[in-house]
Structures are given as C-alpha cells and as structure tokens.
Amino acid sequence: MASSSSCPPFTMHKCKPELVTPSIPTPDETKLLSEIDDQNYLRFHYSIIQIYQNESSMANKDPVRVIRQALAQALVFYYPFAGRLREGRGHKLMVDCTGEGVMFIEADADxxxxxxGDDLQPPFIHSKAFMCDVAESEDIKNLPLLLIQVTRLKCGGFVVSTGWNHVMADGAGLSQFMQAWAEMARGIKTPSISPLWRRELLMARDPPHITCNHREYDQIQDDNLNSPDLDLVHRSFFFGPAQMAALRGLLPRQLRQCTAFDLITACFWRCRTRALQIDADEDVRMMCIVNARNRFRPPLPVGYYGNAFAYPAAMTTAGKLCANPYAYAVELIHNVKGEVTEEYMHSVADLMVLKGRCMPTTVRSCLVSDLTRARFRDVDFGWGKALSGAPAKGSTGPFYGGTHIVSYKNSKGVDGLVLPVWMPTEAMPMFVKDMEDMMSGNQNQQSHPTKAASFIRSTM
Known part of the structure; x- marks a missing residue:
C-alpha cells in the first residue's frame, strides 16, 4: 500500500475459532440460490470492518459476549447463513441448511x-489483523458462510469484522442481516424487517433467452490480464462538500443534479484511463453496480436479502473519454444505470445458464459499487454507530479495477465519501495529479496522453 501507518506495532491475541449456531433449532432443508446469486464472480468471501468507540453507558458489558449472543439469536431468522454450500448438477449452488453455525473468533488487541489516528479512513490498513484467518485457497463450500471476529481494544472500543460469502447476499442484503443482528444485541426480540428467501424470483426462465445487450460480459482475450507480477500501490480519496461542489462546477447546468456516484465514478474513470495511457482507439468500460430491487414491477418484496444487482457497462473509446469534457463521462454513467430493468435482470439470469456462469470482462474495465446506502456505519450493537464501516479491502472482486464508494467522517469532523484505488506504481503519479486537479475544479486534461509502456496498457 502507498498509505503509511502512524500506528505503532501492536499485539493481537486470538482465541480458538468457534462455531456459533442458531439459539434454537431451525429448519433442516435445502434452498436453491438464484442465477443472480450463483455467478462465478461472486464465489468469494467479502469482508466488512466496523470500528466502534467506547460508550460509558455500556461499561459493564462485554461487546464480545453481547455480539456473540445476538448472533445466535439473529441466525434463528437468517438460518441459511448457518448452513453450508453444496454444488449440484451443472455446478449449481444451493444451501444445505444444516445449522452447523458460523465461524466466530474472540480477540484482544493491545x-x-x-x-x-488517520488510519481509520477506509480501507482500514490494519484490517488483516482483525479478520478471521482462513486460507485464500480454501474451497468456499468447506467454509462457514459467515466469518466473524470481534476484537476488544485497550480503550474500551472494539472492531467487528464480518466476512460473508457473496453468493448469499449483496451489500443491501448483508446490511439487512446486520441491522437485525444489532437489534438482537440491543434487546429487540424480532427483526424490524422479516427476512425473505424467495430466490425463485431471480431464477432463469424456461427456456432461457437473452433479450438485452450485456457488454459487461463481453469475452475479451488478454494474455496479461491481472498479472500477479504487477506492482500495485494504493491511495484513498476523500470527497467532502468542497470537492463535490468543485466537480459539479465542471458540469453544464442540466447535469448538476446527478448523483454523487455519477460524479465520482466519472472522475475516477476518466483519470484512470488517462493514467494507464490506453490506446485512443481501444474500448474502455465502466461497470456500475445497480441495486435492482425497485426496478421490478412490483418491486422485490421487502426483506429479500439475496443478490439483486446488475453491473451494466458504459462503454466508449479511451480517446473519446479523455478528449471530451468531464460531462461526457458523467452522462455515460448516468444513462447506463437506467438500462437496468426487470427484463434486464431476467436476461442476466438467463445468460448465466446459457453461457456457463461466465465472468464479467476485466480487460480495460472498471467497476464501482455505491455502498453508502448499505449504511454499515449505522449498525448499532448498543455502543452507538460505528466510526467507520467499510470493506476491508480497497478493491471489489477479483481485479484491481474494481472499487467502491463509502461514507466516512474524517478526522476534522467533515462528512464525506471515500474512494479507495489501486493502480500500477508507474501510473499512480499521473492519476493522483489528475484526480486532485478535478477535485479542485480543474479539468484541463483534454488531450489523450502518449502511448505508455506496453506492460501498463496490457495489464489493466
């Protein structure tokens, strides 16, 4: 990482992992995942880190005990999380609701x-120490569907790390589970939102048929894709009110009401493409995560916690993206999100069956997820809202072009949004300069840069 830590070395003591099971017996059954859940791209554990400060009114309560007990209660309602994945015909995933439990680790950090200090800004650079230790090579079918560690700190604060198997839920679904879990910790007996499985709503049709254009799944060959030898560095960018106003000021009046996601994503896409010095005539893609729950008619039922998102791809050439004003990129982002409809989601589900659960293309591609509405900072186990609630890593999924936007209050008390970014070392200086220029209201980067070293162009 490019970020340097101001925190001195500290010691961590972890107890032996245990399995937390539902507090009362739950149904023994098998549940199918939907085609939107069962994408190869989602077969991994994704971790959220939440950091809490001490609360004097909770002085006599142990956060580990309270959170562990609440977890057992929450699993009564969300009992599929206590099961294990099984693979059926055609590599179709399902959940065997065995009640075996979820992994839980109690820990203390000195x-x-x-x-x-400022290390709390997402992504928390010490996150690895606060997460469950599992081998990355471990078959996800052998792992619990939730991997949780609660770590007490010397000051009375604590850190909650939650790793969840992404095939079970998206960010909105995990947030719903966490809110129920936190309600149990605060003494509430039943969740305010009742969970619904209903994965049949996003199963493939019979017969399956693709009806929409899915540029995010275009199969493009690239021998150097995501080279493990690529030297990457990390930077996070904070967008407070001043930075957002500067970006809006670069737009014509009719676009100034675009969302913060549109503004930040377009800025990132444009600056990243320039910094990587992609050939002007090459296609570039920006895939935007869109929560589709309200795109259905009627909307998906309240309480549905499965994956219900798509990532339609805005596409243009590198030359057009860099030569046109910033408004060009903003409009592409804004428009592509509107492509997601109920029919689009059914078309994606059918595509998964017809094309073997293919992966989205990562060649000359970016992917951005808006996690501000997941409200991970708002999860209150009784100690108040979290100081920070965000993914443990700066990237989203299996390639470094993926990232997310999360909410955060900085050390000056300013509420804003954070965008973490990974870039090749050679490309980062130009990227940082262009990002800082745009965040200060300057978009004088109209020309497309000269060709970069072939290794940068071919390893995006």
Whole structure:
C-alpha cells in the first residue's frame, strides 16, 4: 500500500475459532440460490470492518459476549447463513441448511483507537489483523458462510469484522442481516424487517433467452490480464462538500443534479484511463453496480436479502473519454444505470445458464459499487454507530479495477465519501495529479496522453 501507518506495532491475541449456531433449532432443508446469486464472480468471501468507540453507558458489558449472543439469536431468522454450500448438477449452488453455525473468533488487541489516528479512513490498513484467518485457497463450500471476529481494544472500543460469502447476499442484503443482528444485541426480540428467501424470483426462465445487450460480459482475450507480477500501490480519496461542489462546477447546468456516484465514478474513470495511457482507439468500460430491487414491477418484496444487482457497462473509446469534457463521462454513467430493468435482470439470469456462469470482462474495465446506502456505519450493537464501516479491502472482486464508494467522517469532523484505488506504481503519479486537479475544479486534461509502456496498457 502507498498509505503509511502512524500506528505503532501492536499485539493481537486470538482465541480458538468457534462455531456459533442458531439459539434454537431451525429448519433442516435445502434452498436453491438464484442465477443472480450463483455467478462465478461472486464465489468469494467479502469482508466488512466496523470500528466502534467506547460508550460509558455500556461499561459493564462485554461487546464480545453481547455480539456473540445476538448472533445466535439473529441466525434463528437468517438460518441459511448457518448452513453450508453444496454444488449440484451443472455446478449449481444451493444451501444445505444444516445449522452447523458460523465461524466466530474472540480477540484482544493491545492498542487504542487514538493510536490509529488517520488510519481509520477506509480501507482500514490494519484490517488483516482483525479478520478471521482462513486460507485464500480454501474451497468456499468447506467454509462457514459467515466469518466473524470481534476484537476488544485497550480503550474500551472494539472492531467487528464480518466476512460473508457473496453468493448469499449483496451489500443491501448483508446490511439487512446486520441491522437485525444489532437489534438482537440491543434487546429487540424480532427483526424490524422479516427476512425473505424467495430466490425463485431471480431464477432463469424456461427456456432461457437473452433479450438485452450485456457488454459487461463481453469475452475479451488478454494474455496479461491481472498479472500477479504487477506492482500495485494504493491511495484513498476523500470527497467532502468542497470537492463535490468543485466537480459539479465542471458540469453544464442540466447535469448538476446527478448523483454523487455519477460524479465520482466519472472522475475516477476518466483519470484512470488517462493514467494507464490506453490506446485512443481501444474500448474502455465502466461497470456500475445497480441495486435492482425497485426496478421490478412490483418491486422485490421487502426483506429479500439475496443478490439483486446488475453491473451494466458504459462503454466508449479511451480517446473519446479523455478528449471530451468531464460531462461526457458523467452522462455515460448516468444513462447506463437506467438500462437496468426487470427484463434486464431476467436476461442476466438467463445468460448465466446459457453461457456457463461466465465472468464479467476485466480487460480495460472498471467497476464501482455505491455502498453508502448499505449504511454499515449505522449498525448499532448498543455502543452507538460505528466510526467507520467499510470493506476491508480497497478493491471489489477479483481485479484491481474494481472499487467502491463509502461514507466516512474524517478526522476534522467533515462528512464525506471515500474512494479507495489501486493502480500500477508507474501510473499512480499521473492519476493522483489528475484526480486532485478535478477535485479542485480543474479539468484541463483534454488531450489523450502518449502511448505508455506496453506492460501498463496490457495489464489493466
């Protein structure tokens, strides 16, 4: 990482992992996942880190005990999480609701929140120490569907790390589970939102038929794709009110009401493409995560916690993206999100069956997810809202072009949004300069840069 830590070394003591099971017996059954759930791209554990400060009114309560007990209660309602994945015919995933439980680790760290200083800005650079230790090569079918660690800090604060198998839920679904879990911790007996499985709503049709254009799944050959030898560095960018106003000021009046997601994503896409110095005539894609729950008619039922998103791809050439004003990129992002409809989602489900659960293309592609509405900072186990609630890593999924936008209040008390980015070392200086220029209201980067070293162009 490019970020440097101001925190001194600290020691971590972890207890032996245990399995937390539902507090009462739950149904023993098998549940099919939908085709939107069962994408190869989603077969991994994704971790959220939440950081909490001490609360004097909770001085006599142990966060580990409270959160563990609440977890057992929440699993009564969300009992599929306590099961295990099984693979059926055609590599179709299903959940065997065995009630075996989820992994839980109790830990203590010899450090205070004050010692972390600005390191709390997402992604939390010490996150690995606060997560469950599992081998990355482990078959996901052998792992519990939730991997949780709660770590007490010397100051009375604590850190909650939740790794969930992405085939079970998207960000909105996990947030719904976490809110129920937190309600149990605060003494509420039943969740305010009742969970619904209903994965048949997003199963493939019979017969399956693709009816929409899915540029995000175009299969493009690239021998150097995501080379493990690529030297990557990390930077996070904070967008407060001043930075957002500067970006809006670069737009014509009719586009100034675009969302913060549109503005930040377009800025990132444009600056990244320039920094990687992609050939002007090459196609570039920006895939935008769209929550489709309200795109159905009627909307998906309240309580549905499965994956219900698509990532339609805005596409243009590198030359057009870099030579046109910033408004060009904003309009592409804004328009592509509108492509997601109920029919689009059914078409994706059918595509998964017809094309063997193919992966989205990562060649000259970016992917951005808006996690601000997942409200991970708002999860309150009784100690108040989290100081930070965000993914443990800066990337989204299996390639470094993926990232996310999360909410965060910085050390000056300013509420804003954070965009973490990974880039090749050679490309980062130009990227940072262009991002800082745009965040200060300057878009004087109209020309497309000269050709870069072939290794940068071919390893995006």
């Amino acid at each position: 450090v205070t929140l004050d010692q972390f």
